[in-house]
Amino acid sequence: MISIKQLSYAVAVEKTLHFKHAAELSHISQSALSTALNELEKQLGLQIFERDNKKVLITPLGRQVLTHAHSILEQVNNLEQLADSQRCPLSFPISVGIIPTICPYLLPRILPLLNQRYPNAQLNIVEEQSQVLLDQVRSGEIDTAILALPYPCDGLLTMEFWQEDFYWVTLKEQRLAHRKEITSGELNHCNLMLLKEGHCLKEHALEVCRLPQQIANQGVGATSLNTLIEMALGKLGTTLVPQMALEQLIGRHRGLSAVHLNEPGPHRRIAFVLRPNSTRMPSIEALISLGREALVQSEDANPGKN
Template sequence: MSNRHRPSLKALQYLLALHQEQNFNRAAKQCFVSQSTLSTAIQNLEEQLNCQVIERDHKRFHFTPTGEQVVLRTKQILAQVDDLLAFTADQSGDMQGEISIGCIPTIAPYLLPRLIESCAVQFPKLTLMLREDTTENLLKLLQQNRIDLLVLALPVDTGDLMVKTLFHDNFMLVGHPEVIDPFPASGIGKDVPDHSIFLLEKEHCLSDHAVSACQLKGGNKIHPFSATSLHTLVQMMRQKAGASYFPKMAIDNGILNGTELESRSLAGNQAYREIGLVWRPTTARLKTFMQLGECIKFLFAKD
């Protein structure tokens, strides 16, 4: 096959974006091009491949069986290209180039600023591209080769992805003194008042980790109302509505500053979540990932 018949990587990226979004307008926005540019590129791609990838009418479209197979191979091709770029970046030295890092909302605001500041000093040739999202979404992005490395709270089902635990992030009881003074000395377990604990919505893994670590399973300790962020929980605690369990990482970074709320350690510091790295086993940048992990451990494991 001559070079003129080979589709460009850009056209393949457009195709993958269209398959992911199932909408021309959204796919074009994801690729930062006009809808007409994307549509023309897909038509040119079909001519180059000499097959019909999608069936269209005036209002809708769907991928043909052949088109679905083309998408599968496109994902493999783009993943190999990403690995090639990562490999060549590593050949010029560790801690250089660009790495995309995903982080969950209950970690990102407290870890990423310190990590960026440290990397700017230690690794000036390294650029971190940041994405904040839920655990579920970040794992999908990692598996789709759209992000390089994740910093997550563990345990979590990561399938065949690679995982390295970095440090423990203790849970602490948070609330107005009038609310948490009657709590048991341990701060956890069956003696916690019923419906007294407010947590985040279910898509935040922090809630599951808190329920498990603070021994709240199988009871009525958790209030049915849930919040969307730790900052929202702070405002609820200020109204003396109840108490909550916050990660020490957030408290150390001043989330309670300027409020009358207090935080208290839990019995034996045995209630915690683990903070770790998650990456694809095929990566060529393992050395860089491990060095980033050591940097994170240095910043937080000693806190």
């Protein structure tokens, strides 16, 4: 079988028109190069070079062989570059699913770092609920997803990179608004509003707080934390917000107060979810590192519990 090495040796002789110089260029002995080319000509059943003690000539058929050899070597080089770029993080577009209670609060932190470290990176962002994203990861429709744990991710690999607690958000005029901590028992009397069914943040809040079933069945219809904040501002009730979202949600609302939920934490864990045999591991690991760094920087700028 014709080998890539044989073709590269032939191209080296074409370039130098000298077997000794071609051998030096190929970092092998002259005898090894001659043996390889003799075997190549034997396999092809034609002569590529005419050679004597003084000169090397390329035969007419040999020129056609060398044209093909250049094309083959170029394609092999392209394949090697493709493999190298795959090993280099974020060299190819990557699709990332993110749940709604993380997406608008993580992206503004991570994207500036991404643009700085990997200016050519291409992220395709899909914002959906947890179960939809898990199905898309399993089917290969997206490469990875960022979810809040605990959540059943059977058959998939989870790579945790952040932990955080919940904060009770209420109007400052409320009786408990100026406390530093609040317990789940006290929330029973605070007209607590949570996201509608299907959002894992609601399940996490119910689990952490051990809230009664009437809260679980209380549907306010909100599908975003922004809506819950507006409802709290409108004196319709209070809500729970993850630490990651605090600054963005209530930073501009001076009439709101955030009180740490004094229950064993972390109240939720943030993780990348991917297929165990994913070929995008270097890129996902790079995103994990960026995500952790971005959240640490944000935490340093806005100190809080974590």
